[in-house]
Amino acid sequence: MSTLTKTVNNALVFYDSVYAHRWYDAIGPSVAKYDQQFLTLPSDDSTGDATEWELTITEAGADTTHVVTDAAGGALLITCAGNEDDGISMQLGAAAGENVYLNGNYPLYMRLKFAINDVDQTDILFGVCVTDTDCLGAVTDGLYFRSVDESAVLSCVAEKNSVESVLGAQTMVDGTTYTAEVLYDGATAYAYIDGSLLGSIAYASPTFPNDELMRLTLEFLSGEAVANTLTVYEMAMVHLRG
């Protein structure tokens, strides 16, 4: 395994020699990217809230937190307050900030490396969605991974105008690290868990979100009256608009 380069839509893409769908970075015209290993995270001095993200925090139980933690290579630790559905929604940007538009041959790669302490007593959503402070409650358009309370299954979902299709699913285990990825190559979106293909969806599919601007989204909620945790080791997105 090593790191190779290739040109995609006039950009130089750094990708994995074995997992060729795995993009590490891109340089070139109209490359839009967010690459975060959580060595640090810009945060407000007073509140401690991440300042690059629009946050919606639910903490009926106590205090929902999201802080950089001690982990080799860096990590973000999200801890829910103690009531069911306490947690956090994070959308990159501010109140507005939809910047991903899959309206043609504009490739998108995204990756989340994470672990959940209790996979069937939590809800998680990661991917790109329209602006919505409660995507897990229901979102109209998006391309994302989702696991809901009372299930350990992580699914990849494509959704347009509130009609969704599931590309594939995998059962998760408590405290285990997973790498969830999507690569949209301009014609088809492919979903992967730990490097294995889950499924795919074509641009022409009626559930492919090709007519709405979207934004990078992470949401994590507790599914019980326990302070459950999500540890995020990596979050990456590369979108080629050139």
Place this chain on the structure above:
Amino acid sequence: MSTLTKIVNNALVYYDSTHTHRWYDAFGPGVTKYLQQFLTIDSDNTTGDPTEWEVTVVEAGALVSTAVVTDVAGGALLITTAGDENDGWSMQLGAAAGESVYLDGDYQTYLCATFQVSDATDSDILIGLTVTDTTALGGVTDGAYFRSVDGSTDLCFVTENTNSEGTTTVATLVAATDVTVEFLFNGTQVTPYADGVAYAATASSATTFPFDQELRLTVEFLNGAAGAETCTLKELKLIHLRG
């Protein structure tokens, strides 16, 4: 001089053709990095403090201790101490927690800083990797870092494990003169450099090598006498390959 590439621990590393220890960037699996030229720095809009760092400010004397982006070609962070001895600024990357570098195996690591101080004798500076500690210059248990202390212009490279340290003098600081310090851990030994010149390496098997604690990027600058002193930090780079 040009920029070349090579594969290190499955990552694509960009390095200097002349100073081959000098890494400019890396891409690939398990690459973690912080590359900062201080064109800007994320700062709180109320306090002005850098928001990517856990900051400890000491300002017993007149005025205040500050760290702000300043006017310098290529970018720089200007750290200014308040007016008493030991006033100054400590910053550790991350938040209250944030130890992210672990030299517990073949996890190659490169660190570089270019800086100058206003008074080489009457100031203390530490730049490198340490465990979480708000007063690393006062005594830190584990780390690999460059250090110069009040009353001396010697700049030393220090490896430290459980309060046992090994030191190598790598430069003599001169007031208002840039120095570039670097170290490269290649998985078996760490080699320090000052202005491109290599100094004695420390093996990962040495008793002072900090292999058993997670560390974090740390900068600390203190005044060594009455009167404000400054440190101008022109670049700060860390690349750690966890792949």
